[in-house]
Amino acid sequence: xxxxxxxxxxxxxxxxxxxxxxxxxxxxxxxxxxxxxxxxxxxxxxxxxxxxxxxxxxxxxxxxxxxxxxxxxxxxxxxxxxxxxxxxxxxxxxxxxxxxxxxxxxxxxxxxxxxxxxxxxxxxxxxxxxxxxxxxxxxxxxxxxxxxxxx
Amino acid sequence: xxxxxxxxxxxxxxxxxxxxxxxxxxxxxxxxxxxxxxxxxxxxxxxxxxxxxxxxxxxxxxxxxxxxxxxxxxxxxxxxxxxxxxxxxxxxxxxxxxxxxxxxxxxxxxxxxxxxxxxxxxxxxxxxxxxxxxxxxxxxxxxxxxxxxxx
DNA sequence: AAAAATTTGTTTACAAGGAAACAATCTCCA
DNA sequence: TGGAGATTGTTTCCTTGTAAACAAATTTTT
Numbered sequence: 621x622x623x624x625x626x627x628x629x630x631x632x633x634x635x636x637x638x639x640x641x642x643x644x645x646x647x648x649x650x651x652x653x654x655x656x657x658x659x660x661x662x663x664x665x666x667x668x669x670x671x672x673x674x675x676x677x678x679x680x681x682x683x684x685x686x687x688x689x690x691x692x693x694x695x696x697x698x699x700x701x702x703x704x705x706x707x708x709x710x711x712x713x714x715x716x717x718x719x720x721x722x723x724x725x726x727x728x729x730x731x732x733x734x735x736x737x738x739x740x741x742x743x744x745x746x747x748x749x750x751x752x753x754x755x756x757x758x759x760x761x762x763x764x765x766x767x768x769x770x771x
Numbered sequence: 772x773x774x775x776x777x778x779x780x781x782x783x784x785x786x787x788x789x790x791x792x793x794x795x796x797x798x799x800x801x802x803x804x805x806x807x808x809x810x811x812x813x814x815x816x817x818x819x820x821x822x823x824x825x826x827x828x829x830x831x832x833x834x835x836x837x838x839x840x841x842x843x844x845x846x847x848x849x850x851x852x853x854x855x856x857x858x859x860x861x862x863x864x865x866x867x868x869x870x871x872x873x874x875x876x877x878x879x880x881x882x883x884x885x886x887x888x889x890x891x892x893x894x895x896x897x898x899x900x901x902x903x904x905x906x907x908x909x910x911x912x913x914x915x916x917x918x919x920x921x922x
Numbered sequence: 923a924a925a926a927a928t929t930t931g932t933t934t935a936c937a938a939g940g941a942a943a944c945a946a947t948c949t950c951c952a
Numbered sequence: 953t954g955g956a957g958a959t960t961g962t963t964t965c966c967t968t969g970t971a972a973a974c975a976a977a978t979t980t981t982t
Contacts, residue, residue: 634828640802641806643915644795644915645799645817646919674782686782691800696970745793752917764797768797846940849962850938850939870947
């Protein structure tokens with residue numbers, strides 16, 4: 621008699637279980653899941669943190685450049701930046717040499733906040749590969765860097 | 772004089788460039804981007820395909836089990852299944868031994884369609900790691916499998 | 923220099939996905 | 953047996969992110 625599977629461990633994924641796209645999706649969901657469990661005192665989502673972090677290290681960066689590097693579309697970047705501006709975390713400035721563009725800078729308070737949050741953020745990031753050995757983790761990071769084209 | 776960065780290659784990501792969560796997000800976006808460029812004749816999104824594929828290999832699977840395995844939340848699964856049902860691809864059946872549950876099966880037409888689409892899907896999946904060597908690709912797959920806990 | 927094409931950011935409308943509250947059913951235990 | 957609690961799926965509302973149309977400014981062509 622042909623019983624339907626009842627537990628998720630019994631599910632037959634067949635070739636899906638070696639498909640990079642599928643594995644990558646599961647991996648990212650796993651990371652984000654734990655991230656939100658532990659957001660801690662800094663109420664920053666991963667996306668917000670990475671945007672603020674990059675602005676901190678590249679003051680006066682333009683929205684478009686920021687978006688290209690973080691793979692965030694322009695329409696969405698507009699909303700992100702406005703939300704950050706509303707929280708008093710960033711300032712926008714239209715430069716004289718190109719009045720279409722917008723240059724983004726952190727407010728001093730935000731710079732402090734981001735530097736502090738970064739301790740927590742990178743500690744969390746380090747804990748992410750806890751079920752891998754140190755070597756495996758490094759290998760994975762290296763392969764992903766090559767895969768996405770970060771030299 | 773302190774010029775703001777103008778090109779995305781010049782952006783300083785600092786430690787973000789080795790953060791697993793960040794790299795994983797970029798990797799996934801890269802995969803999906805190319806996926807949608809090449810959807811071909813089967814108008815299936817990755818999520819839809821993987822759901823249909825798993826139902827094909829586990830006929831009569833319950834929504835909840837399907838969701839657990841693919842990491843899709845119940846609320847979202849309800850919508851996915853209804854959409855597939857509206858397209859005539861799946862049938863829902865409430866089993867006698869648990870009248871809360873719903874067992875999902877592919878219609879014969881859908882089974883054919885999924886089998887055919889799978890050729891294209893897995894060909895695409897194989898092409899995904901094209902900028903890695905065969906060895907690296909295999910390593911990456913293995914590490915990801917371990918990372919997400921697929922034995 | 924004027925016209926055409928491109929770039930930059932914004933707006934609007936929409937799709938994907940999740941959280942929380944809910945109803946129905948099932949399980950466990952006193 | 954009869955609650956109390958857990959599970960399953962659905963609904964409603966909300967967040968995140970995208971696509972397409974647009975306006976303003978810049979660059980390229982002629």
